[in-house]
Amino acid sequence: MNYQSKLSIALIVLAIVLSGMAVLLAYESYVTSQSVKGEVEALGKQISNASSQISALGTSLSSLQNVGTAIQSLNSTLSQRIDTLSKQIEELKYPIQVYDALNRTVFITQQPQRIVSLAPSITEILFAINASNLVVGVDDYSNYPPAVLDMVKNGTIQRVGGFSEISLEKVISLKPDLVVGSTGVQYKFVYSLSQMGITSLSLKTESIDEIFSAILLLGKITNHYQEALTLVYSMKQNLLSTYSLVTSKTQEKPSVAYLVWINPIFVAGGGSFWSDVLYLSGGTNAFQNVSQAWPMISWEDLVSANPKVIVLSEYAGGFSNATQFIAWARSQPGGNNIEAIKEGRVYMFHGELNDMASRPSPRVIELQLALSLILHPDVYGAKEVPNDLTLDEVMNLTSTK
Template structure:
């Protein structure tokens, strides 16, 4: 973005305009400084409680934040994400509000976001510790999968992730592409740079995914089983490998957020997806088409295992932090 952001003191009042940012703030122990969040911020669970009792105000939707509400909260810093939220920078800055914009095109971006936020809110030690823990967990899963692929001479599975009906999917510049890769798969549209775009159904047929993934969309399109049938019944899709082999999976419940949110829980997304793609590598006999919290729990993965709920204390803030917002 080419912006230089100067932080002159430790922020005491923070506004987060994205659920992933809210998760990061709470994960590094800065949740007590949050005074405003977007309407989709729902993790850790205490966020909803704080909204309900009035400690935290809702400042609007992800793409429809209310500038006036933010101003009334008198924030020391507002965290936005790149893309659609960049349109709010100019007006917020013109009101004398400090704004820092975070990128989430890759999992490496997510780690950078955690570290940068840690510096800004004076939780750098916590941020470093969290990133180290997340990287260790990711590496553990990655090694299990690749050892399995090498030992069994199993081909890397081709994955199509439909983030929204009909045919909206992800390209190389989406952190979800990284989730697929770290889980041992290959995004069928990894040659496309655009993070999110509508693919043509004909092109999906040609690329012939081994596995199709989507989320339950919070019930917007009926029960998750309906989504499986909807995909199966698409014209010309009966010959796609994933359809023929019944490998169409819908994520439900907490996983609807986890699988598509660029925050600390990306590690859980990778752990879950690795088991979906290569169940035998984890001694799992079969995978249901609808994957919810109870299914994942039976695999030994806890969806509320402390990721996003760290609470630690650090010393005083530096006098001035100068950060280049690039």
């Protein structure tokens, strides 16, 4: 092999080696670029995730600010209403002139000494403001506080009949200087007693505002105004505390139907105090748009409303527990389409809790607590809420918060 041939072969080998080195360098560059690219992509994802987290945090902070604003607004509204009511009522002097739920002007010339209460909610208010010594008669359903039962037992207080079956003769025999009744079916009793010359007052208590007003007014009339004012402010703080707890942890507001009776079906409408209590519990009234306080509805109306939660009055329609009602509801047309039935979110209130559900009294704070528990159990760390609920169970399940 001559020199030129050897040189050619050497050049070819060198070219191959150089090509190989170029390939290796190119591959190394590629690997490096891919690594850098991967790192850049990973960094990009981290930045994107961080951005999402910052955005979510911003939304969360904004939400919390909105909740905080709502709480402050509610606190301000309640405080202003109480201040306005207290100023209006505190200025009243005997003879006190009252404009009652019957659209009448009632004159109370002096502090009553013999009061007859025609409704459990009125009785609870009178006892809560320490005016029990002025009460001589109550309806058959007044059973709280326990002192009522003690005074009935020892004869200090007399029963005057059922809520819708008041005995006028019994009331008259007690020689009252003031009779206080509720609205609805009790209108006729209050009016009849007034016609007989007995000072009678009909109080409307179908909103938180009206409950506050009734407490303050009865406090003024009975000369227990300071106790009444203290009670109202205490109620406001408790209502606001539960509302703040719920709304700071969830924005969900499930719709609720409260069934007072089943056959026919009576519910809490938009004109009842339930609408206010549900709002303060983190829910909405499924029949908010019905202006009546306790309207009668059809089964089809209930199916159409499709509440997420159903609350039952004790023994409503003959059912002794929530399970019986659920089984019956599933057998009715469209029953399985109701969200509350499908999810088993049907609750029957028992005992004291059942009484609270129908009484616009100072105990609405316990009712609010019970409703907030069944609507938002996670807020209280409750894994399960019994479908048949008592006040003791409510207090136990909410005691950690």
